[in-house]
Amino acid sequence: MKLGRLNHVGVAVPDMQAAIAYYRDVMGATLITQPFDMPEQGVKVAFVNTPRQPGALGTDGGTQIELIEPLGETSPIAGFIAKNPAGGQHHLCYEVEDIEAAREWFTAQGKRILGPTRIGAHGTPIFFLHPKDMLGQLTEIMERSHEQH
Numbered sequence: 001m002k003l004g005r006l007n008h009v010g011v012a013v014p015d016m017q018a019a020i021a022y023y024r025d026v027m028g029a030t031l032i033t034q035p036f037d038m039p040e041q042g043v044k045v046a047f048v049n050t051p052r053q054p055g056a057l058g059t060d061g062g063t064q065i066e067l068i069e070p071l072g073e074t075s076p077i078a079g080f081i082a083k084n085p086a087g088g089q090h091h092l093c094y095e096v097e098d099i100e101a102a103r104e105w106f107t108a109q110g111k112r113i114l115g116p117t118r119i120g121a122h123g124t125p126i127f128f129l130h131p132k133d134m135l136g137q138l139t140e141i142m143e144r145s146h147e148q149h
């Protein structure tokens, strides 16, 4: 498998609106999506587009900041926010051509895959790899969008 594009950096936040105001007012971001809920993933999500982005989700261009706020009692990031009340860098997401081939690759490497492959915030299949197997970094693998833009 070859290293793919860094699609986004996941940043866990305790307060989505405060985080959006920070990226807009402190960091000067101009392309921030409206937050949307992903109850099946236990998060509220918003994307901060870095420059050279056409502005549509998942399109080619720069890397996004993916703001994630816990949603619901069983959010997988509740523990992270409990340990890091101010929030912080949560995961990195890399793109692959074929999610199933990537699953086989990491499994063969003895890396723990967290749960089933499911549809992520960009509408393509994703899975997560345990941070303890990935240099301490929670790692998301995402099949890149094959739509032509």
Ligand SMILES: CC[C@H](C(=O)O)C(=O)SCCNC(=O)CCNC(=O)[C@H](O)C(C)(C)COP(=O)(O)OP(=O)(O)OC[C@H]1O[C@@H](n2cnc3c(N)ncnc32)[C@H](O)[C@@H]1OP(=O)(O)O
Pocket (backbone or CB within 6 Å): 010, 038, 041, 043, 066, 068, 076, 077, 079, 080, 089, 090, 091, 093, 114, 119, 120, 121, 122, 126, 128, 130, 131, 132, 136, 137, 138, 140
């Ligand atoms: C899917 C929508 C969207 C997208 O891009 O499409 C997203 O990315 S949503 C992102 C939120 N969803 C997930 O993160 C799913 C995968 N994550 C998990 O299953 C859990 O968060 C897990 C298992 C990584 C950690 O769960 P939890 O914190 O409840 O467990 P522990 O406290 O026992 O943690 C075990 C061990 O790992 C360390 N840890 C936890 N989170 C992270 C992290 N983000 N980065 C690095 N290390 C992490 C934690 O400190 C523990 O270490 P220890 O030394 O044992 O204390």
Ligand SMILES: [Co+2]
Pocket (backbone or CB within 6 Å): 008, 010, 066, 091, 093, 140
């Ligand atoms: Co993500």
